[in-house]
Amino acid sequence: MHQLIVVRGSGKLADHQRGYPRWELPNNKLRSLLEAGVGGVILLGGSAAEVALRCTQLRRWAGQPLLLCADVEEGVGQRFDGATWLVPPLALGRLYGREPQQALELAERYGQCTGRDAQGLGLNWVLGPVCDVNNNPANPVINVRAWGEDPATAGALAAAFVRGVQAAGVLGCAKHFPGHGDTSSDSHITLPLLPHSRERLAAIELPPFQQAIAAGVASVMTAHLMLPELDQERPATLSKPVLTGLLRQQLGFGGLIVTDALVMDAITGRYGAGEAAVLALEAGADLVLMPADADAAIAAIAEAVASGRLRVEQLEASAERRLQALERCAGPEAALAVADPEAAAQPNQVLALELVRATMETAGSSGAATPQAGINLIRLDSALAAAAAVLKATAPALARPESRGWSTLLLEGRSPSPWGTDTDAPLAMERLGPGPVLLQLFVRGNPFRGSAGSAEPWPAALRQLARAGRLAGLVVYGSPYLWEELRPLLPPGVPGVYSPGQMPLAQAEALQRLGSGLGLGDTEAGAGFTD
Structure with a gap:
């Protein structure tokens, strides 16, 4: 069960360099969890060179294949200095209205660039694309992170990104299911309400996810929001009708389902760390991202298995999906195979400038x-x-x-x-x-x-x-x-x-x-x- 947990760590090597000590585990705790079998780490902070060293260190501590991910929606340089920083996705959404073919070609190259940079650092999982439709300009949390303001644009460009990023040997992640675009509140600090009908969801929110799934996206991330039409009791992240009923059964997604960070206030304000993790797995999630307390989450999952609340077969199926995803990744040795890193970076630098000028x-x-x-x-x-x-x-x-x-x-x-x-x-x-x-x-x-x-x-x-x-x-x-x-x-x-x-x-x-x-x-x- 440990391997179904993804914790957060700093991209910097020393504890005193952590930018967010509340969320980023100190090295002794991080190492202990990895040695116990925790299956992934989400990284933030540090230069590209530091993160490359950090990924090697984390794999050594784990002693097993590890999911290493980051929120690099605008290129790896958005988070890690020295890598390529690209324009926000919505810039291409606006270009799509004028030059759709150019925008599609750039979106796929955007994914390739992100994948190349991520893979070169030792990351194997990019937490993008954002598949939310930003049809609400007042949205504080999605906004320019979205690929479009309508479902056709968002879906076409997100699918192009998926093809590009996964061709580079890293996993993509469509988020935030079933759609966080039409909210005016931020799930980092509150629990948004999406009062739409099933028909409206099928017309606006779901199509970009369907296109990403059709493009072979390896994983889907959940959204912390209420959808009373589908579940009146629990947010989408913890909802079986949303994750199992809609995503698995209705949309036929067979890859990894990962929660958004459970440390966000939309969840922690209502559920304890252990209960949130168990509810997410009960709902159909495979991976629990950033529980507020990893030890409490692991203990609660173990107790739920012992009591029969969680079926062992279900957790084994999640673990198998995780292994299948890892098998899709280029191995960590691929990052070392780049003979001339400076020459390898040239296409990314050309793309970054082309994107700026085109948008x-x-x-x-x-x-x-x-x-x-x-x-x-x-x-x-x-x-x-x-x-x-x-x-x-x-x-x-x-x-x-x-x-x-x-x-x-x-x-x-x-x-x-x-x-x-x-x-x-x-x-x-x-x-x-x-x-x-x-x-x-x-x-x-x-x-x-x-x-x-x-x-x-x-x-x-x-x-x-x-x-x-x-x-x-x-x-x-x-x-x-x-x-x-x-x-x-x-x-x-x-x-x-x-x-x-x-x-x-x-x-x-x-x-x-x-x-x-x-x-x-x-x-x-x-x-x-x-x-």
């Missing part, structure tokens, strides 16, 4: 005259503030304007508020300083925050800067919904750029697109920014 949008004019240097006003939303990779000291959004004489004013969760009390002119202009203002907004839907984007009055602020003749340009990184809200407010002659990606590569390209009128262009945009 970027512009508005307004690049302008003919370079204004005087002014204020580089950057809003970094609170979730991104914790991810220093977005705005390192060398990040183009900071470094390029500063090299041209612009003064940076960075607003993030701990910064002094730039807001006054006037709702029509909300910026306290005296706090900005004089001169033209380049506005760069890093905003996207993120888990744990409880909102889909900035709740700040940027439309009014944009109008205020325009009225004062101080708006020099606008760049929105991340949220297409904020861009769509602000784009119509750009005055004639003021350039605007939308970039789905927020990484340094995207910043360099966005500032290049903003135009020579601001003096921020660079003939080598994109060069050297492949983080």
Whole structure:
């Protein structure tokens, strides 16, 4: 039964380096669980080089084939510095509406890139694609992680990703079943309710999962949400009608079913660690991901088997599905077979730049005259503030304007508020300083925050800067919904750029697109920014 548990560990090697000690087990505990037979580890944090060492270490501790996974929905570089960081999936969903064949081809290459990078680090399980349909812009937890805003787009692109990632010798995972797209609350902090009929689920939520299953996806992850039409008592993760009735029997999925993290508040707020694990297995899950207490989960499963509540045959079938999945993976020695890692990374770097350029949008004019240097006003939303990779000291959004004489004013969760009390002119202009203002907004839907984007009055602020003749340009990184809200407010002659990606590569390209009128262009945009 130990092998049906997947625990969380840091990608960093030393205990004191753990970024989330509450969730990431210390090394002595992690090693003890692996030696006892725990079957998988989900990793977060560390550089690509560190994670490669970590995967080797974990396999040595386990002494058996191990599932090693990560939430790398935007390429492995999203989580592990040094690997390839790609634009969010929803960027391709929007491209699909204009150029469907190009989007499909890019989605498959996206999967190949993610799989190559993961396999090169020693990971064998990518927790993606997100198959949720983000048809609710207010969704704080799915948002730009989805491949589309309608089922046809989401399904086609997710299936293309599955084909790409699994061709690289790693497992894919369609999530969050049966669909977390049409919620306005976050299951990390509460239990969302999806009050849809079976007919509506069949029309909107289920098709992307069906397409991923048809593409051969190795695993499906559950969603922590209530579906009263299917089960009035328990969330989908713990629901037999959802996991066994709908996913196994109705949709015919024969691969691994894994829970979303049971440590999330949607579950821990209602169930103990042991009971949640038993309920998930009773419902039809094969793997229990991140129980709040691994020892309590293991003990509760053992007790449930002893009492007859869980059938041994069912757990043996889950263990067999796990072994069959592992047999689909390229072995860990494949990562060592890369003769020239730098040459192997070239296709990934080419793809990263191609994706940034293909999904970027512009508005307004690049302008003919370079204004005087002014204020580089950057809003970094609170979730991104914790991810220093977005705005390192060398990040183009900071470094390029500063090299041209612009003064940076960075607003993030701990910064002094730039807001006054006037709702029509909300910026306290005296706090900005004089001169033209380049506005760069890093905003996207993120888990744990409880909102889909900035709740700040940027439309009014944009109008205020325009009225004062101080708006020099606008760049929105991340949220297409904020861009769509602000784009119509750009005055004639003021350039605007939308970039789905927020990484340094995207910043360099966005500032290049903003135009020579601001003096921020660079003939080598994109060069050297492949983080």
